[in-house]
Amino acid sequence: MPNAQVFKVHRLKNGLTLLGEEMESVSSAAFAILVPVGAATDPSAQEGAANLMSEMFNKGAGPWNSQQLSEEFENIGVSRSHAAGIEVSIFSGAMLGENLPRALEIYSTVMLEPHFPEDALDSVKQLALQDLAALEDEPASKVMSELARVFYPEPFGRSQLGTDSGIKTVTIDSLRQYYIQRFLPGHSLIAVAGKFDWDAVKHVVETRFGEWSGEQPLLEVGAFPQENKTHHLQRETSQVQIALAYPSVSFDHHDYYKAKVAVSLLSGGMAGRLFIEVREKRGLVYRISASHSSARKRAAIFVSAGTTPQHAEETLKVALAELQRVGEGITAEELARAKADLKSRLIMQSELSSVRASALVNDWWNLNRVRTIEEIKQGIDAVSAEDIAGYSGDWPASPVVLATLGPQKLELGQ
Numbered sequence: 001m002p003n004a005q006v007f008k009v010h011r012l013k014n015g016l017t018l019l020g021e022e023m024e025s026v027s028s029a030a031f032a033i034l035v036p037v038g039a040a041t042d043p044s045a046q047e048g049a050a051n052l053m054s055e056m057f058n059k060g061a062g063p064w065n066s067q068q069l070s071e072e073f074e075n076i077g078v079s080r081s082h083a084a085g086i087e088v089s090i091f092s093g094a095m096l097g098e099n100l101p102r103a104l105e106i107y108s109t110v111m112l113e114p115h116f117p118e119d120a121l122d123s124v125k126q127l128a129l130q131d132l133a134a135l136e137d138e139p140a141s142k143v144m145s146e147l148a149r150v151f152y153p154e155p156f157g158r159s160q161l162g163t164d165s166g167i168k169t170v171t172i173d174s175l176r177q178y179y180i181q182r183f184l185p186g187h188s189l190i191a192v193a194g195k196f197d198w199d200a201v202k203h204v205v206e207t208r209f210g211e212w213s214g215e216q217p218l219l220e221v222g223a224f225p226q227e228n229k230t231h232h233l234q235r236e237t238s239q240v241q242i243a244l245a246y247p248s249v250s251f252d253h254h255d256y257y258k259a260k261v262a263v264s265l266l267s268g269g270m271a272g273r274l275f276i277e278v279r280e281k282r283g284l285v286y287r288i289s290a291s292h293s294s295a296r297k298r299a300a301i302f303v304s305a306g307t308t309p310q311h312a313e314e315t316l317k318v319a320l321a322e323l324q325r326v327g328e329g330i331t332a333e334e335l336a337r338a339k340a341d342l343k344s345r346l347i348m349q350s351e352l353s354s355v356r357a358s359a360l361v362n363d364w365w366n367l368n369r370v371r372t373i374e375e376i377k378q379g380i381d382a383v384s385a386e387d388i389a390g391y392s393g394d395w396p397a398s399p400v401v402l403a404t405l406g407p408q409k410l411e412l413g414q
Contacts, residue, residue, distance in 0.1 A: 048162015
């Protein structure tokens with residue numbers, strides 16, 4: 001990775017933005033395409049439609065049926081994926097740099113000329129329903145899905161998987177109409193990273209995506225919970241799944257790096273405070289972790305733990321105490337470890353063209369600009385123990401939304 005990162009930006013008249021970062025040390029290239037279509041934009045009573053649409057893009061486009069489309073990508077060695085998230089859908093791919101223009105040409109056909117064959121919808125729906133059912137066999141994932149549902153303001157708490165009734169309600173006509181109304185270039189992004197010819201990429205994007213038209217306003221983010229809330233899923237299991245969340249700062253906030261370092265103090269591997277206090281010292285859990293989740297105009301700290309019914313109340317009590325005292329007693333060694341953990345993961349990931357392409361669209365979507373690796377490193381390095389103390393005072397672990405799954409319900413203390 002060169003020391004000086006140079007980003008290129010080209011805006012099309014239709015509202016689509018093209019981003020690029022050349023990486024001299026690699027022979028590969030990658031792209032990431034973001035379109036503002038996801039679970040949060042699904043039509044009412046058709047939750048899961050964006051997820052179905054994502055899979056239907058594989059069923060043929062332009063002159064190709066599904067098998068021929070796969071062969072087109074295989075012929076140029078593209079490793080690809082696309083999936084619908086909460087607010088956006090991401091199409092991504094990686095290949096040799098020389099094949100990037102052709103890959104973008106094929107993807108323009110996939111995105112702008114999809115077949116959406118009616119005879120393929122039933123099988124796609126069945127797979128989606130199976131994924132939804134499988135969630136019931138994954139209690140740790142199930143409780144986090146429920147936590148997001150009750151924590152985030154509607155429609156941002158929806159699951160990407162949708163609902164049983166929502167999936168079943170989708171028809172081929174409603175899916176095609178959803179595509180026409182929401183799958184638009186306004187606010188959409190295409191990012192490329194690695195070894196590529198910028199002029200060639202820009203030409204492909206202009207000629208193949210330039211006639212795409214339309215725009216929908218971005219969704220407004222509503223208010224987060226203003227008081228503690230509990231939610232329980234009764235299950236006669238031998239374990240209790242505990243998940244909690246409370247508001248934090250998003251990408252564009254001046255305390256963003258303070259929040260990231262604070263969470264690394266809590267959950268940066270086996271030296272994190274939660275692991276030490278809850279598992280190592282007291283043996284209360286078999287797993288516990290915390291994460292800082294940030295998206296456009298919304299962010300939270302999530303904590304997840306798995307324990308036994310007899311240890312559940314104490315686990316919750318000790319975990320909450322650690323969250324509330326994160327700004328206290330920070331040693332120089334502890335702070336250095338937390339920062340090193342964050343930076344090591346950043347540096348290792350940044351060497352991959354696919355990671356950089358994803359980072360470009362992520363930054364632009366959230367900040368309307370791109371951060372350099374050096375900027376992020378400096379942001380992390382600048383955080384002091386006093387900064388974290390100030391952050392924890394401004395953004396305490398409150399109000400807390402608690403979700404539990406198991407044979408007993410837990411309550412939050414007053």
